[in-house]
Amino acid sequence: MTATDTRRGRWSLLARFAVLPGLARLLLLTQLAFNIGFYLVVPFLATHLADDLAMAGWAIGIVLGVRTFSQQGMFALGGALADRFGVRPTVLAGCSVRIAGFVVLAAAGDFATVLIGTVLIGFAAALFSPAVESALAVQGTELEERGVITRTELFGLFAVCGEVGAVTGPLLGAALLSVDFSLTCSVAAAVFAIILLAHARFLPRGPRAERRPLLAGWADIARNRTFLVFAAGYSAYLLSYNQLYLALPVELGRSGADWALGWMFALASGLVVFGQLPMAAWARTRLGAHRALPLGFGLLSLAFAAVAVLSPWALPEGLSLLPASVFVVLLTCGQMLAVPVAQDLVPRLAGGRNLGSYYGFLSSAGGLAVLVGSGVAGGLLDLAARPGPAAPVPWAVLAVLPAVGGLTLLALAKRYRNESRSH
CATH class of the missing domain: 1.20.1250.20 (MFS general substrate transporter like domains)
Structure with a gap:
């Protein structure tokens, strides 16, 4: 091409x-x-x-x-x-x-x-x-x-x-x-x-x-330490994106805009429908996996950090949706940038073998992260239910997770830099 x-x-x-x-x-x-x-x-x-x-x-x-x-x-x-x-x-x-x-x-x-x-x-x-x-x-x-x-x-x-x-x-x-x-x-x-x-x-x-x-693929995964580290890092994305359903309603309640939840989901869907294709092409042809993955996870982290900065105060009525809107836009852009590149890396990490097992394991690892992480996040989000000095705490904690995941994937993606840029 x-x-x-x-x-x-x-x-x-x-x-x-x-x-x-x-x-x-x-x-x-x-x-x-x-x-x-x-x-x-x-x-x-x-x-x-x-x-x-x-x-x-x-x-x-x-x-x-x-x-x-x-x-x-x-x-x-x-x-x-x-x-x-x-x-x-x-x-x-x-x-x-x-x-x-x-x-x-x-x-x-x-x-x-x-x-x-x-x-x-x-x-x-x-x-x-x-x-x-x-x-x-x-x-x-x-x-x-x-x-x-x-x-x-x-x-x-x-x-x-x-x-x-x-x-x-x-x-x-x-x-x-x-x-x-x-x-x-x-x-x-x-x-x-x-x-x-x-x-x-x-x-x-x-x-x-x-x-x-039947479990030959699982045995292959168990020996593939690189993929196991990749799955652990990638799970931070799944946990982060799940906060659209857990943390976003809390933020809208804090700002007195519960009515806007449907509009926030519509915003996320619109961004994916119209932005996913050019974003994926840009990540693949211009950035490469070694840049797209950390940048995408950096946007996920920044989404939580932005709300952490804005959450201590009750904003004027005209700006009440600003934290939630910034959160949705950054989180969705991070997903669009990182996920197709990460999915493209799976066959390479798997050596082209047992792809069903590898993709299935990746989803199950993310499901486990969501199950455990959302329970912890749900307890912390009580602090963010109203403006105040404690409101940024859960958002700051949630910002750390994709940052760590992004650094983990960065170390793995560098291995495939030359291959990614050559196609």
């Missing part, structure tokens, strides 16, 4: 979507459809349990917690299954399990049945997500060698498709919820049935799976 082609491609990736090979388009559209189906239902689950099923708060908390664990915590297992049995059967199984989960949830009227449905929904993602990411990495490698698109940019386009689905799903879900929650679940099941049929028809079978132990 020439320098001219790269500059042109940076700004025309959406237009070039139509000329991508069929498998690449299928994987990208899969992410779009996955998120539409998922966000049709899950954002409204707590409201349904409380209002329609009259469940107690503790029961709702258990349901939501189990759903998160069955998804994030089981990614490592799903990735190992993809490596053992192949991408196609694992994706088809995941779609089937999610359809079953939505059907069970549509009919659920008691705690036990709801719990079964949510576990199925969560575990389904653990099956198909690592498989799709590993297939995308392989496709990205082939397309980069052919000069069609870089692997980093393909992951950037993958993120855009996911964000469009994450925006579209709740809008459709809100409209359907006005009719009936069971209808919402049924529509979500239908979306995944379409995905299942599309993958059964168009997803290639690939080479015959090797007859090797």
Whole structure:
């Protein structure tokens, strides 16, 4: 790929979507459809349990917690299954399990049945997500060698498709919820049935799976100390980005702007949809991994530091949204800069082997960081609930985590500097 082609491609990736090979388009559209189906239902689950099923708060908390664990915590297992049995059967199984989960949830009227449905929904993602990411990495490698698109940019386009689905799903879900929650679940099941049929028809079978132990990928990861350090550093991003759901509402409450939460999420989504592709191209072609990763994690750290500086005071009404807005913009820009580059590094750190296990382990490590870190952060954020001298403390602590993670990834990314700049 020439320098001219790269500059042109940076700004025309959406237009070039139509000329991508069929498998690449299928994987990208899969992410779009996955998120539409998922966000049709899950954002409204707590409201349904409380209002329609009259469940107690503790029961709702258990349901939501189990759903998160069955998804994030089981990614490592799903990735190992993809490596053992192949991408196609694992994706088809995941779609089937999610359809079953939505059907069970549509009919659920008691705690036990709801719990079964949510576990199925969560575990389904653990099956198909690592498989799709590993297939995308392989496709990205082939397309980069052919000069069609870089692997980093393909992951950037993958993120855009996911964000469009994450925006579209709740809008459709809100409209359907006005009719009936069971209808919402049924529509979500239908979306995944379409995905299942599309993958059964168009997803290639690939080479015959090797007859090797199921946990061979995990054993490879356990010996790969470089990747284990990488996963630990990268987990700081997942913990940081999760603060959109934990710390951001606290800041909006502190500034008396609770009403703006939806607008803040819309701002983050808009930034990803319109900024991810040029940001990923800039990171890949101009910065390289050795600069993009620390810069992206530096922006994550700066997002928390900015709120720490502004949180001790009650700002005038016209400026009350300034800390939250700066936080969302910096956090989202850091994500857009660092994540596609980090995902591009995974196949290199893995040596091109056991990609399902590697991507699954990366997600599970992040889920564990979110589980542990959010509990600590939640306790500290009580200090930030109102303006005062203690308000900056939780934000300052949260700023340290991505800074440390960024320094960790910087040390690893330097190893691949020459390779990254040569493509």
